Structures are given as C-alpha cells and as structure tokens.
Amino acid sequence: MEQHHRGQWGSNLGFLLAAVGSAVGLGNIWGFPYKMGVSGGFAFLIIYLILAVLVGFPIMLCELAIGRRAGRSVLVSYQQVDKGMGTFLGFLAMLSPFLILSFYTVLGAYCIEYMSLNLADMAFGVAAMAGMSGGDTFGAMLTNQFGSIAFTFVFIFVCFLIIRGGIKDGIEKFNKIGMPALFIMLVIVIVRAVTLPGAGEGLAFMFAPNFEPFTNFKSFLSVLSLAGGQMFFSLSLAMGITVTYGSYLSKKESLVKNSLIIIISDTLVAIMAGMAVLPAAFALGGADSAKAGPKLLFITLQDVFNAMGPAGPMFGVIFYLLVLLAAITSAIALLEVLVTFLSDRVALKGRTPNRKKLVTIVCLVVFAEAALVAADGLGSNGLWIPFNSTGRPLGSTWLDFMDFISEGVAMPLGALLMSFWIGWLVGPKLVRDEVELENHRMSSGLYGFFNFCIKVIVPLAMAFILYGMVHDFVTIPPQ
Ligand code: PFF
Numbered sequence: 191m192e193q194h195h196r197g198q199w200g201s202n203l204g205f206l207l208a209a210v211g212s213a214v215g216l217g218n219i220w221g222f223p224y225k226m227g228v229s230g231g232f233a234f235l236i237i238y239l240i241l242a243v244l245v246g247f248p249i250m251l252c253e254l255a256i257g258r259r260a261g262r263s264v265l266v267s268y269q270q271v272d273k274g275m276g277t278f279l280g281f282l283a284m285l286s287p288f289l290i291l292s293f294y295t296v297l298g299a300y301c302i303e304y305m306s307l308n309l310a311d312m313a314f315g316v317a318a319m320a321g322m323s324g325g326d327t328f329g330a331m332l333t334n335q336f337g338s339i340a341f342t343f344v345f346i347f348v349c350f351l352i353i354r355g356g357i358k359d360g361i362e363k364f365n366k367i368g369m370p371a372l373f374i375m376l377v378i379v380i381v382r383a384v385t386l387p388g389a390g391e392g393l394a395f396m397f398a399p400n401f402e403p404f405t406n407f408k409s410f411l412s413v414l415s416l417a418g419g420q421m422f423f424s425l426s427l428a429m430g431i432t433v434t435y436g437s438y439l440s441k442k443e444s445l446v447k448n449s450l451i452i453i454i455s456d457t458l459v460a461i462m463a464g465m466a467v468l469p470a471a472f473a474l475g476g477a478d479s480a481k482a483g484p485k486l487l488f489i490t491l492q493d494v495f496n497a498m499g500p501a502g503p504m505f506g507v508i509f510y511l512l513v514l515l516a517a518i519t520s521a522i523a524l525l526e527v528l529v530t531f532l533s534d535r536v537a538l539k540g541r542t543p544n545r546k547k548l549v550t551i552v553c554l555v556v557f558a559e560a561a562l563v564a565a566d567g568l569g570s571n572g573l574w575i576p577f578n579s580t581g582r583p584l585g586s587t588w589l590d591f592m593d594f595i596s597e598g599v600a601m602p603l604g605a606l607l608m609s610f611w612i613g614w615l616v617g618p619k620l621v622r623d624e625v626e627l628e629n630h631r632m633s634s635g636l637y638g639f640f641n642f643c644i645k646v647i648v649p650l651a652m653a654f655i656l657y658g659m660v661h662d663f664v665t666i667p668p669q
Contacts, residue, residue, distance in 0.1 A: 196261070196533075197357045202443050204362040206451055208523070209426075209435050211365040213456040214372070215520030216297055217424040219513050222460040223467040224486040225420050229413045231395040231468075233403040235461070237417040242425070242453055245418070245651050248643040249427050249605055250449040252612050255624035257436030258445070263534040264430035264527060267437060271620065275611050282604045283430035284531060287524040289596040290429070292559040293589040294524060295349075298517035299341035299564065300488060301510050303331055308495065308506030324492035328485070332567035342564045345521070346557050353522050353529060354549045357438050361522055368515045375512035376462055382505055383470040392469030392480060396461075415658025418651060423597055425456055426520070428605040430527040437530070445625045446632065466509075470494045487513070528552045563588045598659045606652035613645035 199205035226234045260267035265280030307327065322330075331337065352364045383389060403409045422428055439448075467487075471480040474494045482490045495506035529552050533543040566573045569587035576591060612618060618641050625632045632640075 196438065196537075198438050198440060200358045200362055202440070202448070204358065204366060205435065205439055205443070206448060207365040207369045208361050208519075209432070209448070209452045210455045210459075211369050211519030212426045212431050212435065212523030213424060213452055213520075214369070214459045215424075215426075215516045216294065216513065217420065217520075218456065218460040219463040219467070219516055220297070220484075220487045221420055222424065223464045224483055225416050226396065226464055227468060227471070227480040227486060228483050229416055230400055230403040232398060232400045233413055234417050235396065235464075237413055238421055238460075239457070241414075241418050241421045241651065242457055244643055244647045245605075246421050246425050246427065246453055247449060248640050248648055249422075249609065250425060250432055250453065251445060251625065251640065252608065252621050252644065253427065253432035254436035254439070254445045254449060255621040257433035258439045258441065259620075259624045261437050263437070263531040264433040265531055266534055266538070267433050271616055272611070275607070275615070279604060279608055279611070280430075282600050282607075283428065283433070284527060286429040286596040286600045286604070287431065287527045288556075288559075289592045289600075291521065291524050291556045292592045293563045294517065294521055295345050295556060295560040296338065296342050296564045296589070298345040298514060298521055299338060300331065301514035301517055302341050302345060303337065304488065304492065305507055305510035305514060307492075308503040308510060312503035312507060324489040324496065325485075327492055328488050329570065332570040335565045335567060335571060338564035338567060339561050342560045343557060345517075346553050346560065349518060349521050349525055350549060350553045352518070353525055354546050356545060357526075361526065364522070365519055368519050372512050372515045372519075373459075375508050375515075376459070376466060379466040379505065379509050379512065380462060383466050383473070386470060386473035388473035389469035391477065392472030393465070395472065395477070395480065396464055396468055411654065411658045411661075414651075415655045415661075418655035419597055419602070419659055422601055422605060422655075424460060425453060426523065428601040428608065429524070429596075431523045434527050434530050435523070441627050444630045446630070446636070467491065474498070525549075525552055525556065528556075559592075563592065594663050598663055599656070602652050602656040602659060606649055606656060609644050609648035609652065613641075613649070618644055 199208070222238075256271060257264070257267050260270040262270065264283050265277070268276035268280040268283070270276070353360050355361075355363065384393065403413045426432060436445075468480050471482070471486065471490050471494060474497045475490055479490045479493075480486070491509065492506070495502040495509070498505060529545070529548050532548045532552065533545060536543040536548070562573075565571060566575070566588040568589060569575070573588065575586065575588060612621065618637075621640070621644075622632050622637055
C-alpha cells in the first residue's frame with residue numbers, strides 16, 4: 191500500500207543523525223558517568239562495551255530490520271512478523287516510551303532551569319548561587335512545583351514545535367543542526383574538564399584497569415545489570431524507537447553499517463561525557479563526589495561550576511545547553527513512537543492522518559503525566575506514591591516508579607522475549623532477508639555471529655539483567 195502520509199528520511203545522513211540523536215541523550219551525559227562513578231569506573235566500562243557488541247548490536251539489527259520490512263509503526267511492524275506475540279511486544283514497546291517521557295521531559299525542564307540559572311549568573315553576577323551550594327539550588331528547584339511544571343511545559347512545547355514538522359522537515363532538520371552543535375560543546379567542556387588540576391585521577395578512574403567488582407558474584411551481577419540496563423536505554427533499544435525510525439528508512443541503505451555507526455557514535459559520546467564529567471568532579475570535589483549517583487549532574491556539577499571562578503557560569507551555560515539538546519533529540523524520538531503509532535492507525539482505517547492534531551494530542555497526554563512527576567519533585571513534595579508504604583518496593587519517587595516499570599521491567603522483558611521469538615520461533619533468517627536487500631550481503635561469519643548472539647547470548651544476558659534490575663531495585667535503598 192502506498193504510504194504518502196508517512197514521508198521518509200531525506201538522506202541516510204539525516205537518518206543517522208536522527209538515530210544517533212535519539213540514542214545520545216540524558217542516558218549518555220547523565221546516566222553513563224554517574225553509573226560509572228558508582229560501579230568502579232573501568233569495570234563498568236568494560237562490561238558495557240562487551241554488552242554493546244554481543245547484545246546491543248544483534249537487537250538493533252533486528253529492530254531496524256523489522257521496522258524497515260513493514261514500513262509501519264512498531265505495533266504493526268511486530269504484528270507483521272507474527273500477530274500474537276507481535277501484538278504483545280508491540281504494546282510493551284510502546285509502554286516504555288510513554289512512561290519514560292513522564293520523567294524525561296521533567297529532566298529536560300531541569301536542564302532549561304539550570305541553563306537559565308547559569309545564564310543569570312553570567313549576566314548579572316548575582317552569584318545566583320550567592321552562598322547557595324549545588325544542593326541548595328537543586329532543593330529550591332524541586333520544591334518549586336509551579337516552576338517545574340511550567341518548564342516541563344516549555345520543554346514539551348519545544349519538542350512539539352519540532353515534531354509537528356514531520357520526519358524530514360522536523361526531526362531530521364533539527365538533528366542536523368543540534369547534533370553537530372552538541373558535539374562541539376561537548377569537546378569544549380572536555381577540554382576545560384581535563385585541564386583542571388587534579389583531573390588526571392578522574393581519567394585514571396575511567397581508564398586504568400580495575401577488576402575489583404568482578405571478584406564476587408553479587409557485585410558482578412550488580413555491575414552487569416547496571417551496565418546492561420544502561421546500554422539498552424542509551425542505545426534506545428526495546429522501546430519501539432529503532433523499529434519506528436527504521437520504518438522510515440529506504441531499502442537501499444545498509445542496516446549493518448547503520449547499526450554499527452549508531453552504536454559506535456553513542457558509545458563514543460557516552461565515554462566523552464564521562465571525560466567531561468568525572469575528571470571535573472574529581473578535580474573540584476574529590477573521589478567521593480564522582481560517586482554521587484544521580485545527583486552528579488545537578489548538584490555536583492553545579493558545585494564544580496560555582497568553584498571555577500568567573501568563567502564557571504559560562505561553562506555552566508554551555509554544559510546545560512548541551513545536555514538540553516541531547517534531551518530534546520531523544521524526547522522527540524520517544525514522542526515519535528507514539529505519533530507514528532496513531533498516525534498509522536488512522537491511515538490503516540483509510541483516512542489521511544492529521545499530523546499536527548496527533549502531535550498535539552500526544553504532547554498534551556504526555557504533559558499530564560509529566561506534570562505529576564514535576565510536582566513530585568523527586569519525592570520532595572510529599573505526594574502520594576504507589577506501593578511505597580514500606581519505603582521502597584516500587585520506588586520512593588514518581589520518577590523511580592515510572593523508571594522501574596519501563597527501564598527496569600518492560601524493556602529487559604521485551605528484549606528477552608524478542609530475542610527468543612526471533613532467534614527460536616520466527617528464525618533469524620527474517621532479519622537476514624531484510625539486511626540482504628539491494629545486494630547488501632551478510633557474510634556467513636557475520637550471520638553466524640548474529641545467529642549465536644540472538645539465540646543464546648542475548649536471552650541469557652537479558653535474563654540476568656532483568657533479575658539484577660528487579661533484585662537491586664527492591665533491595666537497594668534509593669540514593
Ligand atoms: N537513548 C536515550 C538516552 O540515552 O538518554 C533515551 C531514549 C531515547 C530511550 C529515545 C529510548 C528512546 F526511544
């Protein structure tokens with residue numbers, strides 16, 4: 191069936207920038223450095239890299255192939271492989287972006303607020319932070335419910351303006367400018383960070399071999415699930431987006447090459463973000479501040495900018511702007527999963543989808559759930575939270591709760607089922623047939639590797655990751 195309403199990427203470069211834009215987000219700039227900080231630096235890096243090759247690559251290839259094969263939304267793409275399992279996996283894959291958006295947009299709003307804070311300090315020298323530590327600033331922001339909700343609205347509105355333009359004239363166009371800008375700003379921040387006195391320790395923490403976390407099974411499992419969850423989130427896997435973006439890809443393009451480029455770029459940016467954040471935290475706050483966990487981005491780093499002297503606010507502006515750009519390019523991808531779903535549903539009923547209307551509906555619904563997370567202010571405002579009567583079971587904040595259901599359960603479960611489904615029930619040949627279109631040969635060595643990973647390594651790794659996620663979530667107190 192002709193799909194005029196859908197459109198397509200303008201070029202393969204446009205697709206790649208958008209796919210890398212979706213992958214490079216808060217996960218890279220916030221999640222990767224702080225998770226590396228709390229789990230032994232180098233050990234985390236090594237496990238992450240191994241998982242990216244053995245688990246990330248096969249899943250990404252499957253998702254791109256399934257999406258491009260059908261040229262439809264994630265639900266229909268999965269259903270075209272097999273109706274029963276496809277329907278379940280399709281809905282599971284849409285649940286994650288929907289829940290992730292509830293907090294991703296709030297974190298994006300925090301980036302706008304922090305950028306404004308540093309901008310005000312740069313402009314008026316109010317030392318916005320006159321005497322205020324990073325922790326005070328963060329606390330003041332979280333308890334200001336109106337501000338958080340208003341900036342969440344602003345963040346979603348910016349995303350709305352971008353995606354209502356469509357795949358080529360909205361998403362692709364924004365990423366073509368946003369991604370190179372992000373890269374340049376990241377390089378500037380790295381140069382500043384690694385030239386701070388004492389930054390060497392941070393670099394050593396990241397790159398000097400250290401296998402201590404591997405000496406006992408429990409800590410190994412912890413690092414494995416943390417790195418595995420991070421890898422999935424960071425590469426935007428099992429969340430419908432790679433299938434959705436793949437569905438707009440031309441049959442001429444190489445899926446293997448594109449998968450590798452996305453994985454390598456995303457990993458490179460995560461490591462670069464580590465080099466921007468960890469050495470600065472080590473230099474200005476010592477080893478302990480690098481282990482600050484989720485607070486690293488908004489508390490520790492603000493303290494770093496405060497301590498940098500007159501140029502501090504300027505680096506603050508550049509840094510939070512770059513995180514904001516990363517958040518926008520990812521949030522528009524998450525929103526597009528839902529928009530494409532609705533739009534293809536309308537088209538399948540024989541009507542022409544009204545993209546602007548659908549984008550408006552999706553943005554409004556997302557704003558409603560995000561307002562709740564914003565009002566909660568990471569648990570600062572005493573809002574009721576589900577299942578929290580005993581302190582932890584499903585989260586101590588609305589953000590934790592949404593994150594646990596999406597990143598902790600839906601995503602690893604979806605990837606586990608998908609690998610089993612494609613590997614053992616449908617058969618990996620389906621992926622090979624799509625990869626080999628238009629004379630793109632998949633060598634027998636590569637196919638053998640893919641076949642083994644999707645049948646054995648991915649299900650095993652995902653089972654461990656799922657177990658580790660649930661176990662850690664239920665037993666480790668929130669940070
Ligand atoms: N990969 C993004 C990050 O690292 O922040 C998060 C994300 C974006 C996940 C888009 C899923 C997605 F569809």
